[in-house]
Amino acid sequence: KQEVTQIPAALSVPEGENLVxxxxxxxxxxxxxxxFRQDPGKGLTSLLLIQSxxxxxxxxxxNASLDKSSGRSTLYIAASQxxxxxxxxxAVEGNTPLVFGKGTRLSVIA
Amino acid sequence: SQTIHQWPxxxxxxxxxxxxxxxxxxxxxxPNLYWYRQAAGRGLQLLFxxxxxxxxxxxxxxxxxxxxxxxRQFILSSKKLLLSDSGFYLCAWSMELTSGNTIYFGEGxxxxxx
Numbered sequence: 590k591q592e593v594t595q596i597p598a599a600l601s602v603p604e605g606e607n608l609v610x611x612x613x614x615x616x617x618x619x620x621x622x623x624x625f626r627q628d629p630g631k632g633l634t635s636l637l638l639i640q641s642x643x644x645x646x647x648x649x650x651x652n653a654s655l656d657k658s659s660g661r662s663t664l665y666i667a668a669s670q671x672x673x674x675x676x677x678x679x680a681v682e683g684n685t686p687l688v689f690g691k692g693t694r695l696s697v698i699a
Numbered sequence: 700s701q702t703i704h705q706w707p708x709x710x711x712x713x714x715x716x717x718x719x720x721x722x723x724x725x726x727x728x729x730p731n732l733y734w735y736r737q738a739a740g741r742g743l744q745l746l747f748x749x750x751x752x753x754x755x756x757x758x759x760x761x762x763x764x765x766x767x768x769x770x771r772q773f774i775l776s777s778k779k780l781l782l783s784d785s786g787f788y789l790c791a792w793s794m795e796l797t798s799g800n801t802i803y804f805g806e807g808x809x810x811x812x813x
Contacts, residue, residue, distance in 0.1 A: 623801070632789055632804035633743075678743065685758075686733060687802060691742035 591616045595679055595690035602669055603698050610664040610693045612679030617660050623687065624653050624664050625678045633678065637664070669697045701726035705790040705805035712812055718763075718777040720808050722790030725771065730792040732773040733802070734765055738786040749773060785812045 592615045602608050612622070621640050625633040637646045637653040639662070645654040652665040666673060676694045680687040705722040712718060724730050734746040745758045747765035755765050762781050766774045773790060787809055793802040 630787075630807070630809070632806045633791075635801045635803070638801055680743075686731075686745055686748050688745070689735075689743035691740075 591619075591681060591683055591685070591688045593679055593681055593688050593690035595677075595693050597693060598691065599694040599696075601696040601698060604669060604671060606669050606697075607665070607667050608669055608695070610666070610677050610679075610695070612662040612664070612690055614660045614662075614679075614681045614688075616681075616683060617657050619657065619681045619683045621682050622653075622655050622662050623680045623682070624651075624662075625680065627676045627678060627692065629676075636677075666695075669695075671697045671699045673697050701792075701803065703790060703792055703803055703805045705788075705808055707808060708806065709809045710811070712780050712810065714782055714812055715779045718775070718780050718784070718810070720775040720788055720790075720810075722773045722775075722805060723771055724792045727771070727792070727794070729770060730794060732767060733791040733793075734773065734775045735789045735791065735804075736786045737789060737807075743789070747775070780812045782812050785810055 594613045596611045623638045624636045626636055627633045639646045639655040650667040655662045674697050676692040678689050678692040680689040702725045731750050733748045735743050736746055737743050749755050749767045763777050787807050789807045790805040791802050794800045
């Protein structure tokens, strides 16, 4: 059974810092990995999707990497802003629909 | 463009009462549909998914059921709610199960069972 773990559970950084969120998964037989953002009390918004054959994806200040063999992914956020404050969730898709981690709650302090 | 709607946004229900959450998708045909629940400290848990009308897969045995009476309609139900059913319920859709398509979520429904 696939399990997804995200570290740290919560993170607080000053505005402008670069930061890294970590995600690990137990079963490397995945089709893809996705990173989502969730604002309090809201649904999820997809940020980046990395296919299993890819190593990384970039969107603006966000860069996600995937090391499928070791079961790890990172989400790098450059020059963080207060508007980046949210919970970030990692999810993997294999032979079953997406399995999510519990998320990292990010606070960017102005 | 495609949109997803779910309602109600918030509800408070007594233990033992029935539940019906509804989700509809517009702007696409034959989507895969999902119900997730997000409970405090437990992350996002897949409850049901459907690849077509009348086709429902259950991921977790529980007090809930799902139905898909129309192509773009997905309903989450319970005959008798338990306190443990409280949580944030999210409907989602995607194209083609396990093919790397992005999944899109609704805004969620907060359920408090009292």
